[in-house]
Amino acid sequence: MGKLTPVPAGLICASITVLAAKEEEYKKQLVKPEQLPIYTAPPLQSKYVEEQPGHLQRGFASIRSTTGHYIGWCKGVYVFMKNGIMDTVQFGKDAYIYLKNPPQDFLPKLGVITVSALAGLVSARKGSRFKKIAYPLGLATLGATVCYPVQSVIIAKVTGEKAYTVSQQIYGAVKSLRTKSKDK
Numbered sequence: 001m002g003k004l005t006p007v008p009a010g011l012i013c014a015s016i017t018v019l020a021a022k023e024e025e026y027k028k029q030l031v032k033p034e035q036l037p038i039y040t041a042p043p044l045q046s047k048y049v050e051e052q053p054g055h056l057q058r059g060f061a062s063i064r065s066t067t068g069h070y071i072g073w074c075k076g077v078y079v080f081m082k083n084g085i086m087d088t089v090q091f092g093k094d095a096y097i098y099l100k101n102p103p104q105d106f107l108p109k110l111g112v113i114t115v116s117a118l119a120g121l122v123s124a125r126k127g128s129r130f131k132k133i134a135y136p137l138g139l140a141t142l143g144a145t146v147c148y149p150v151q152s153v154i155i156a157k158v159t160g161e162k163a164y165t166v167s168q169q170i171y172g173a174v175k176s177l178r179t180k181s182k183d184k
Contacts, residue, residue, distance in 0.1 A: 109147035116143030 053061070120136035127135070145152040 112147055113140055113143040116140050 117136045117140035120139035121132075123139075124131040124135035
């Protein structure tokens with residue numbers, strides 16, 4: 001008795017012809033794996049030739065290199081602006097918190113600095129532009145120095161060190177320029 005096998009419904013309607021082959025013909029048609037083309041080594045005469053970019057590729061490359069500089073510059077400006085804005089926002093928050101609960105002696109010190117700056121404005125009202133800028137800034141700085149002596153000393157030390165460093169760099173640059181001009 002034959003075996004029963006399940007057959008999909010679509011195959012019931014299809015007619016398939018099955019032919020029996022003799023065993024000799026079957027053995028003649030077999031191919032060994034070594035005879036298949038995927039197992040053979042490629043010919044050794046092949047030579048690699050690098051593809052030259054076409055006109056369109058060269059055009060895109062030049063556009064990419066040109067716009068790359070501008071995009072890099074724009075990214076730098078964006079990061080600079082973003083950091084500046086974030087620092088400004090943080091400074092505003094810190095100032096708000098500080099001014100919300102100020103120390104007891106803050107307002108009198110602020111008054112001394114403000115009166116000093118206003119005295120500078122009044123004394124420079126009929127002077128040159130330099131006086132109109134220098135007098136208020138100078139007197140406000142003097143008032144801040146009187147009110148905050150410790151911080152003023154620290155700022156003066158740091159500013160003095162930076163000024164000394166810059167003066168040494170300028171001296172070195174001028175000296176190198178003078179030696180170059182003497183050599184000519």
